[in-house]
Amino acid sequence: MDDFALMWEWLSFAVRWLHVVTAIAWIGSSFYFIALDLGLVQRPGLPKGAYGEEWQVHGGGFYHIQKYLVAPERLPEHLTWFKWEAYTTWMTGFAMLAVVYYAGADLYLVDRNVLDVSSNVAILISLGSLGLGWILYDQLCKSPLGKSTTGLMLILYVILVVMAWGYTQLFTGRAAFIHLGAFTATIMSANVFLIIIPNQKIVVADLKAGRTPAAHLGAQAKQRSLHNNYLTLPVIFLMLSNHYPLAFATEFNWVIASLVFLIGVLIRHYFNTVHARKGNPHWTWGAAAVLFVIIMWLSSVPQVLTGERKISxxxxxxxxxxxxxxxxxxxxxxxxxxxxxxxxxxxxxxxxxxxxxxxxxxxxxxxxxxxxxxxxxxxxxxxxxxxxxxxxxxxxxxxxxxxx
Structure with a gap:
């Protein structure tokens, strides 16, 4: 009996399970705080420095929540930091990438009809793309373009479309989708690890030292959090895509991936608008449905045959x-x-x-x-x-x- 193959299969299962659990924790807390932030109400009698408040009921009790854009004059000794959900989601996702796609590169990562390279070269390309993706994104956010929320989002979408196409020119269709998800998830996790949490720590340190925290730190963190909010649903689709060859194994797979990002934005726009009490844009669901029908049609287009694959x-x-x-x-x-x-x-x-x-x-x-x-x-x-x-x-x- 090949004990190693069985153990490796169970390791893959365990890593997937852990990745799903941590992703649920991160996405759940992220969606909750976005909804909470958008639903805050400014009422008379709020404490000094409070931006808004929200009353909620859950589990048989009532919660009274107040938000401070900078921080209150006094901080409690204990603060709950929401960060490990993001960190562990990325770490378990990378572990799954290594266990499935790096260890099984000849089968799952490399398609020699697409790009005839060794497994080691393919792995280096994979690692390099994830790191370079974050650097490019971060520099764009810090550039003058970062001052325009809409303009920056459009540029970022173009980058994602280019990466969707680029990955299909490097790897198998299945690996291309997973890497596009990893590319996006790396940006999201790095936002938390390198921007959002460090900025919050600076604010806390300033308060403890009696200094007035810089307001731009909160604005920067909020911008990155907004990006994470809109990127979440497409990443979930890409996580699940390896079970559906109609998505990753068709001729226009990169177009399908690009349209999924638009669907994710439309759905999040609906919920963000409703949570902010700014209306009920039902049209977003219709637009998302039309895009999904287009995806279904694209998946039915006959795939171009590229010849017989080389064997190992x-x-x-x-x-x-x-x-x-x-x-x-x-x-x-x-x-x-x-x-x-x-x-x-x-x-x-x-x-x-x-x-x-x-x-x-x-x-x-x-x-x-x-x-x-x-x-x-x-x-x-x-x-x-x-x-x-x-x-x-x-x-x-x-x-x-x-x-x-």
């Missing part, structure tokens, strides 16, 4: 195995009705996760997935609809473990 030495070993002819027969008989360029199973119009077994090379490229999904577990075929036998499952296990 490991894949050659799987094909050379004495067990491979029987494995090929099993896969073609039990799996290819769904996992093929032209599917034959009712209701399946595109191969799940874009995994196709059209050739020997395709089967060898997905040997690990076949081993885990149909050999070591009974996940595939779903409900054993194709009637794979236990003997055939043992064959898949033997083939994989003896060929590694």
């Amino acid at each position: 030495s490991a894949e050659e070993r799987f094909i050379a195995s004495v067990h491979f002819p029987a494995v090929r027969d099993t896969v073609m008989g039990r799996c290819s009705m769904c996992h093929a360029s032209e599917t034959a199973y009712d209701g399946i119009h595109i191969a799940p996760k874009n995994v196709k077994f059209d050739s020997d090379n395709d089967i060898a490229a997905h040997a690990r997935e076949i081993y885990l999904q149909a050999g070591r577990s009974h996940a595939m075929p779903p409900g054993n609809v194709s009637g794979i036998t236990e003997e055939e499952r043992r064959l898949l296990v033997t083939w994989f473990e003896e060929s590694r």
Whole structure:
């Protein structure tokens, strides 16, 4: 039994789980405070320096919340800092990137029909793009362009569109979407780590020292927080996209990703407007629906074929195995009705996760997935609809473990 493959699969599961949990914590607190900030009301009798207040009810009790744009004259000894949610979301997301896409670069990251580079070069490109993305974004925010909220948002959107296209010229479609999400999430997390929290710490230190805090620190932090607010929903889409090849594995995948950012902005605009008590812009939902229909249409456009993928030495070993002819027969008989360029199973119009077994090379490229999904577990075929036998499952296990 290949214990390492099983342990690595469980590690991937654990990292994904932790990433989802921390992301829920960050997104939940972020959405809550954005709604709270927009819903603040200025009433007579507020304490000195208070910008507004909000009364809320939850869990059988009432909450009376007041916001100070700078800070009150006296601070309590204990302050609750909302930062670790953002930090751990990024760290677990990067861990998932390393476990899935860096460790499995030959399968998940590199597409040699797109860019013929080694796994190490692809990983360096990945790391460099994330770091350079933050530097470019940060310098734009600090430049004179940063004084125009609308102008800056438009420029940032253009950058995201360029990156959406650029990643599809570097990696597999699946990896391109994940990297666009990581690119955006890196900017969001760095906003918290390098701007929002440091600015708040300076304000607290000034107050404790008896100095008047600079108001621009709060304005800068608020601008970055606003960006994070509008970027959140597209990042969630990109996180989930690896389960939907209609999004990442079609010819216009980068256009789809670009439109998703617009949908996210429209939805957040609706909630921000409602929370600020400035109206009820239902039109945003209609516009979002139209964009989603366009995305559905784009996903149906036939994909341009780019030729046969080059195979690795490991894949050659799987094909050379004495067990491979029987494995090929099993896969073609039990799996290819769904996992093929032209599917034959009712209701399946595109191969799940874009995994196709059209050739020997395709089967060898997905040997690990076949081993885990149909050999070591009974996940595939779903409900054993194709009637794979236990003997055939043992064959898949033997083939994989003896060929590694």
